[in-house]
Amino acid sequence: MDERETVLKIENVGKKYILRQxxxxxxxxxxxxxxxxNLSLNKTVSxxxxxxxxINLEVKKGERVGIVGRNGAGKSTLLKxxxxxxxxxxxxxxxxGTVAAMLEIGTGFNPELTGRENVYLNGAILGMSRxxxxxxxxxxxxxxxxxxxxxxxxxxxxxxxxxxLAFAVASTLNPDILIIDEVLSVGxxxxxxxxxxxxxxxxxxxxxxxxxxxxxxxxxxxxDRAIVLEDGRIVHDGDVEEAIRLYNGKxxxxxxxxxxxxxxxxxxxxxxDRLVIKSLDIVGNTDSVYKWNEPISFKFNVDAFxxxxxxxxxxxxxxxxxxxxxxxxxxPFANFKSGSRGDVFVTVEKHNLAPGNYRCSITLVKxxxxxxxxxxxxxxxAFFITVLNVGSDEGGVVSDNAGRLWADSWGRxxxxxxxxxxKQGD
Amino acid sequence: xAKTVIEANGKNLQYWRDIWRYRGLAAILARRDIxxxxxxxxxxxxxxxxxxIINMLLxxxxxxxxxxxxxxxxxxxxxxxxxxxxxxxxxSRNLQIASASFLTSAGLMKKIYFPRIIVxxxxxxxxxxxxxxxFGVLLIIMLISFFNMGFVPSPRMLLLPLFVIIPSLLGFxxxxxxxxxxxxxxxxxxxxxxxxxxxxxxxxxxxxxxVACASVPERFRFIYSLNPAAGAINAFRWCxxxxxxxxxxxxxxxxxxxxxxxxxxxxxxxKGERNFVDLV
Numbered sequence: 001m002d003e004r005e006t007v008l009k010i011e012n013v014g015k016k017y018i019l020r021q022x023x024x025x026x027x028x029x030x031x032x033x034x035x036x037x038n039l040s041l042n043k044t045v046s047x048x049x050x051x052x053x054x055i056n057l058e059v060k061k062g063e064r065v066g067i068v069g070r071n072g073a074g075k076s077t078l079l080k081x082x083x084x085x086x087x088x089x090x091x092x093x094x095x096x097g098t099v100a101a102m103l104e105i106g107t108g109f110n111p112e113l114t115g116r117e118n119v120y121l122n123g124a125i126l127g128m129s130r131x132x133x134x135x136x137x138x139x140x141x142x143x144x145x146x147x148x149x150x151x152x153x154x155x156x157x158x159x160x161x162x163x164x165l166a167f168a169v170a171s172t173l174n175p176d177i178l179i180i181d182e183v184l185s186v187g188x189x190x191x192x193x194x195x196x197x198x199x200x201x202x203x204x205x206x207x208x209x210x211x212x213x214x215x216x217x218x219x220x221x222x223x224d225r226a227i228v229l230e231d232g233r234i235v236h237d238g239d240v241e242e243a244i245r246l247y248n249g250k251x252x253x254x255x256x257x258x259x260x261x262x263x264x265x266x267x268x269x270x271x272x273d274r275l276v277i278k279s280l281d282i283v284g285n286t287d288s289v290y291k292w293n294e295p296i297s298f299k300f301n302v303d304a305f306x307x308x309x310x311x312x313x314x315x316x317x318x319x320x321x322x323x324x325x326x327x328x329x330x331x332p333f334a335n336f337k338s339g340s341r342g343d344v345f346v347t348v349e350k351h352n353l354a355p356g357n358y359r360c361s362i363t364l365v366k367x368x369x370x371x372x373x374x375x376x377x378x379x380x381x382a383f384f385i386t387v388l389n390v391g392s393d394e395g396g397v398v399s400d401n402a403g404r405l406w407a408d409s410w411g412r413x414x415x416x417x418x419x420x421x422x423k424q425g426d
Numbered sequence: 427x428a429k430t431v432i433e434a435n436g437k438n439l440q441y442w443r444d445i446w447r448y449r450g451l452a453a454i455l456a457r458r459d460i461x462x463x464x465x466x467x468x469x470x471x472x473x474x475x476x477x478x479i480i481n482m483l484l485x486x487x488x489x490x491x492x493x494x495x496x497x498x499x500x501x502x503x504x505x506x507x508x509x510x511x512x513x514x515x516x517x518s519r520n521l522q523i524a525s526a527s528f529l530t531s532a533g534l535m536k537k538i539y540f541p542r543i544i545v546x547x548x549x550x551x552x553x554x555x556x557x558x559x560x561f562g563v564l565l566i567i568m569l570i571s572f573f574n575m576g577f578v579p580s581p582r583m584l585l586l587p588l589f590v591i592i593p594s595l596l597g598f599x600x601x602x603x604x605x606x607x608x609x610x611x612x613x614x615x616x617x618x619x620x621x622x623x624x625x626x627x628x629x630x631x632x633x634x635x636x637v638a639c640a641s642v643p644e645r646f647r648f649i650y651s652l653n654p655a656a657g658a659i660n661a662f663r664w665c666x667x668x669x670x671x672x673x674x675x676x677x678x679x680x681x682x683x684x685x686x687x688x689x690x691x692x693x694x695x696x697k698g699e700r701n702f703v704d705l706v
Contacts, residue, residue, distance in 0.1 A: 017704060084432060084539035086703040093432040101538065108534050110458060112465040117458075124454040125538055153465070 004060035005096075007208050008082070008177060013055040013091030015077050015232075020044045051077040052232045055091070059177075064209040066223035066240060068216075068247045073229040075212045079179050082210065097176025100127055102167075111155035115146055115165055118154050122169045136172045143198075144168035145191075164191055171198050178202065180211040180222075196221065215321050216244045216357045241388075245287055248357060248384045257282035265379050275311070275336060275364050275376045276303045280383055283345070289386045292355070292414060296348040298383065300362065304336035308376065311336065312369040313362060315346065320357040325412040329369040352414045353387045360385060441696070444541045451540055455548030460555060474559045478515070482508045482567075485632035495633045501667040502571045505564075510631040512560050513662040516553065516590065517597040517655050518622045523549040524601025524691075525618055528609050528702050535703065542699040543602075543692075550598055557590065568666075580668040589665055593658040596684045602691030606698025609705050629653055635660040635673060651676045654683035 023045045026033045037043065052074045059065055067075050080086050082093060083101040108125040109118050119140055123133040133140075141150055144165040146157075154162060180199065196218065203209055203222050211222050219226060219240065226243035228236035236246050260279045263272065282288055283297040290296055315328040328348060336342065363378035365371060430440060464470040482504055489495050490503030497503050524546040528535070531545045571577035608614045630638040635656060642650045651657075657676030664670045 080703070081432070084430075085536065087700055088432065088434045090434045092434070095430050097428065099430075108538070110462055112462045113458065117461065121454055121458055124451045125534065125540070127448070127540070129450055 004062060006058050007061045007097065008057070008059040008095045008210075009093070010055055010057040010082075011092045011094075013052060013081060013088045013093060014050060015052040015074075015081060015086070016089040017049045017051055019047045019049050021047070050232055052081070052088075055232075055234060057227065057234070057237070059208060059210070061208055062206045063225055064203050064211065064223045066219035066226035066243065067210060067212045067229060068214075068219060068226060068243055069229035070247070074232040075229055076181065077232075078229070079181055079210065079212060082177075083179055095177060098127070099177045099179065100173045100175035101179035102170040102173070102181065109154055109162065109166060112153055114153055115141075115144075115150040115157070118165065119169055122166065123172075126170060126173055127175070128173065132174075140165075140168045140172055143171070143194075160191070167195055171195070171202070177208045177210065180209065180213075216247070217320065219244065244357065245289055245386060248288060248386050257286060257288060259383050261379050261382070265381065267378060267380060270375075270377060272377070274304075274306045275308055276305065277301070277362065277364065277377050277379050277382075278303055280362075280379075282383060288384060289388055290351070291388055292353065293350065296351055296385065297346065299343050299345045300382075302336065302342055302344060302364070302377075304338055304340050304342070307338045308336040308366065310367055311376070312365050312367065313344075313346075314365060314369045315348070316361040316363070317351070317353060318359045318361065319412060320359060322359070325358065326351070326353065331369065332367065350416065351387070352416055354410065354412045354414055355387050356412065358385050358387065441541055445543060445547075448540045448544050452544045452548040452551060455545065456551035456555065459549055459552040471559065474556050475563055478508070478511055478560050479563060482511060485511075489632045495637050497634060501669065502575055502577055505567055505571050505577065506634060506663065506667060507632055508564055508567055509663045509666045510659050512557060512564065513589065513593040513659045514626060514629065514631045514655065515560070516557055517593040517658060518625065519553045520550055520594050520597030521601040521604075522597075522618055522622060523553070524598050525604040525608050526615060527601075528605055528698060529612075529615060532702075543695060546598065546602065546605075550594065554590075554594065564666075578668070579666050580664075580670075582665045586662070586665050589658070589662045592661065592680055592684065593655070595688065596654055596658055596680055599684055599687035599691040602695040603687050604694075605691075606694050606702070609698060609702050625655065629655045630659060634663070634670070635676070636671065639673075648675065652679045654680040657681075 021044060023037070023043050026037050029037075055078065067078065069075050077086075079101065081088050082095070083099055108122055110121060113121060119137065120130070120133055124130070128136075141147075144161075144167070146161055146165055149157065149161065154165075157165070199218075199222055209222065211219065213219055223240055225238060226236070226240040227234050228243045228246045236243050258279070258281050261277055263270075266272070278301045280298055280300040283299055285297070310332040311334045312332040313330045315330070316324060317326045317328075318324050330346070334342075334344065359381045360383050361378065361380050362382045363369075364376045366374040366376055460471075464473060467473060469476070485507045486504045490497070490507070495503075497506050523530075527542070527546040527549070531542075535542055535545070568577065568579055604614060604618070608618075626632075638656075639647055639651065651673060653676065657673065657678070657680035660670070660673050661677050661680070664672045
């Protein structure tokens with residue numbers, strides 16, 4: 001058993017919200033029902049909604065726990081309960097020491113005040129004493145890279161400057177338990193990397209951390225344990241990779257490996273009156289997790305409403321934060337007859353993607369697949385895959401002792417078929 | 427290390443400890459209030475001086491000169507009005523800010539934990555600082571009156587700190603009491619400034635308590651004198667103006683109101699604090 005002391009204990013916690021909605025007009029009702037509706041002052045119906053139910057969690061000192069789950073799963077509610085912004089409906093939460101939350105940093109910034117004044121205001125709001133802020137002031141300004149603008153009212157700052165200053169203040173917090181909620185989706189790439197490094201430093205410092213993020217690489221980098229929330233319940237607690245796999249499978253709420261599309265999955269402007277991609281199934285892989293050298297196969301179902309000839313396609317891979325990584329082009333391969341329906345089978349033999357989570361988009365194109373003006377149908381986030389870290393014995397890259405197989409600095413794609421040749425002189 | 431326990435409907439004894447821990451925040455919020463208010467103004471803090479003076483001159487003109495009401499003694503009308511405006515401002519502004527505290531700081535409260543009562547406490551502190559400036563103005567007015575008309579203030583002035591606390595606390599408690607209703611029924615947010623405006627004329631702010639009592643019919647006089655704000659204001663004036671009579675029933679009414687509404691207000695505020703995040 002883990003001998004570290006427990007710093008946070010959540011017992012059987014539930015949070016109930018009461019949803020009030022406008023009652024529907026009794027269309028088919030009797031005259032008296034309609035009259036009653038019209039005369040009633042309170043035209044609402046309430047419904048109980050448990051955002052969290054039966055949550056049990058124990059966190060040891062120095063653990064870095066990631067919390068994942070799709071929108072509405074209860075992640076933020078859980079953090080709100082722990083950071084005492086709202087109270088639980090039932091159950092008990094107990095913790096040792098102080099808790100501070102880096103929730104949507106910049107809260108409490110006042111646009112009229114200068115950077116310097118806001119540092120003190122924000123610090124106080126986050127629970128720091130004046131002396132603590134005094135001691136860390138130079139470090140904060142230095143980290144934020146605000147420089148000589150520190151005495152300018154914050155309303156004159158660019159949004160990037162504002163965020164940098166806010167993060168700088170928040171990251172100097174020194175609580176016993178630190179809560180991080182999606183704060184890293186800010187700033188430019190370089191500053192984001194700097195933030196991530198700072199977070200890793202804090203994490204490696206032995207601090208207890210609770211972290212919510214939709215960016216799986218953040219969870220992977222920062223956390224050594226992860227829980228998955230679904231409909232207000234914990235469905236997984238433990239291994240990080242396993243949690244990410246579960247999250248990927250569930251992120252769209254469909255059964256793993258099967259996706260169905262509606263107008264919502266398309267970018268605005270697609271009329272869905274020519275070729276329509278209806279659904280997609282992953283072939284030969286139950287959890288959408290691949291090794292770097294494993295082929296990816298899937299099939300999708302297309303309804304044709306017009307005659308279409310010479311149809312090619314594009315298959316795009318995006319990082320889970322939306323940055324495009326790679327694209328596969330498939331030259332025209334099919335003709336469709338109006339009124340017909342067909343399955344398209346696609347196999348990517350060698351994807352060369354680095355370990356990580358990917359969102360994949362498919363686009364049907366008339367003619368050559370490079371012509372972005374001839375798209376016929378396009379599905380964003382058509383399916384999700386995870387590419388695994390594997391050791392060299394499984395054909396992956398050489399492992400280092402830290403257990404990290406793929407360094408982030410190596411980018412997102414593994415280039416294969418490279419040759420080096422030495423031509424020695426005399 | 428301190429242990430914190432969060433329980434459903436817990437009594438939360440840590441609350442009072444937390445208020446002490448976060449006292450620095452109240453001071454910083456007060457400072458922010460004052461700094462922000464006068465940012466980008468030319469005369470800055472001067473506005474804290476100008477606005478009560480204008481108010482005083484206006485009221486003195488309307489009630490003292492046009493309506494020609496008596497000052498009830500030998501104090502200049504301006505001194506009497508100003509000595510009424512200070513406690514009235516303390517009362518009404520405390521009432522207003524305390525009752526609106528959940529609405530004005532919802533953004534902050536939804537993100538970060540701190541004992542919510544810190545917000546009205548901080549604003550109340552800012553109001554108090556404004557009052558100190560008003561006191562400076564009062565001293566100047568009294569000096570002018572002394573040289574012009576030979577007005578000598580009462581030595582009871584030394585009791586003033588106590589009579590600053592009473593109207594503040596009265597407004598603050600009433601405001602706390604109303605604050606949770608303000609979340610659910612925003613009507614209150616519209617109604618309170620309106621009621622304060624009415625109150626300023628119903629309550630002897632711009633005229634003396636004695637004048638008011640004299641013009642109210644005999645049988646309503648007692649009920650009229652139960653106005654707690656009137657009691658607080660009259661007591662304040664009594665400290666400054668030698669001829670101002672102390673009116674016991676109204677003063678007791680202020681004390682009783684404060685004593686009743688302070689615990690009720692805190693209880694109500696705590697109740698609002700518990701669930702307002704889910705309601706706003």
